[in-house]
Amino acid sequence: MWTSLVDIQRSIHAALSADIAAFASGGSWAALLSVLPLGIVFGAAHALTPGHSKSVLAAYVLGAGQSPRRALATAFVLTLTHIGSAIVLSLFASGLITRTIVGAGQAPALLWTSRLMLIATGLWLIAGALRKAPHAHDGHLKGEGIGFGLFAGLVPCPLTLFIMTFALSRGVPEAGLAFSAAMLVGVGLVLTLIALAAALARGSMLRLLQRHGASLDRLVRLLNAAAGALLIALAMGELPP
Numbered sequence: 001m002w003t004s005l006v007d008i009q010r011s012i013h014a015a016l017s018a019d020i021a022a023f024a025s026g027g028s029w030a031a032l033l034s035v036l037p038l039g040i041v042f043g044a045a046h047a048l049t050p051g052h053s054k055s056v057l058a059a060y061v062l063g064a065g066q067s068p069r070r071a072l073a074t075a076f077v078l079t080l081t082h083i084g085s086a087i088v089l090s091l092f093a094s095g096l097i098t099r100t101i102v103g104a105g106q107a108p109a110l111l112w113t114s115r116l117m118l119i120a121t122g123l124w125l126i127a128g129a130l131r132k133a134p135h136a137h138d139g140h141l142k143g144e145g146i147g148f149g150l151f152a153g154l155v156p157c158p159l160t161l162f163i164m165t166f167a168l169s170r171g172v173p174e175a176g177l178a179f180s181a182a183m184l185v186g187v188g189l190v191l192t193l194i195a196l197a198a199a200l201a202r203g204s205m206l207r208l209l210q211r212h213g214a215s216l217d218r219l220v221r222l223l224n225a226a227a228g229a230l231l232i233a234l235a236m237g238e239l240p241p
Contacts, residue, residue, distance in 0.1 A: 013159075015042070017166055019179070021170060023172055024172045026169060032035070033049065037182070038180045039183050040185045043187045044189055046186070053078060054191065055234050056235065057075060057195055060125075060148050062202050062223060063223065063226075063231065065224070066145055073145060074145040074146070076188065077149030078152050078191060083157050083183065085154055089161060090161055121144075124144075125227055125228030129138035129224035157183070164176040181183070185205075
């Protein structure tokens with residue numbers, strides 16, 4: 001399985017590099033635009049490989065009790081920040097990027113900030129589960145969802161970093177931006193589907209258990225605490241050394 005994922009990554013890198021190189025060698029905008037739909041497919045395929053905060057997004061949506069609409073908004077903010085942070089880093093802060101064989105395309109400072117804020121979010125979910133006050137309604141969680149999306153998305157997309165760096169080295173940043181926009185769509189499709197599935201799964205799970213006589217308040221607290229613990233575990237597991 002891991003070998004297949006590595007092969008997919010390599011084929012994506014090779015194909016996008018070839019398209020950007022062809023554009024830099026005198027290709028037309030029409031030719032570049034014709035392959036952008038492939039960039040969307042590559043973005044979606046890349047988002048399915050390890051990373052991209054898929055697990056932490058699902059854990060947060062499950063724990064925060066977001067409605068499908070709020071969950072989609074959170075996924076959108078996460079995607080925009082995830083791709084946008086890579087673009088900003090490649091254009092203005094390349095010195096923050098680790099360029100080693102083991103850590104190519106990583107930004108340790110942003111990784112630490114993101115993961116520590118995710119741990120704080122997990123603790124907030126657990127604290128909410130332990131409080132005796134009624135669980136907050138979804139309408140009160142709008143700001144928290146946007147904040148979570150920003151924190152989780154601070155980890156820059158490695159494929160976007162690679163594409164932007166390659167395009168800049170060829171003197172065609174516009175090609176890198178065009179492919180980054182296409183990949184944003186592909187990554188966003190995957191993350192929004194995951195967020196929507198988590199929101200619907202939470203509602204279905206609670207309704208099913210309630211039919212069997214379980215206390216809704218107790219179930220909500222238990223789910224929140226479990227999601228918070230999972231979020232902390234995932235964040236700690238991905239903290240850089």
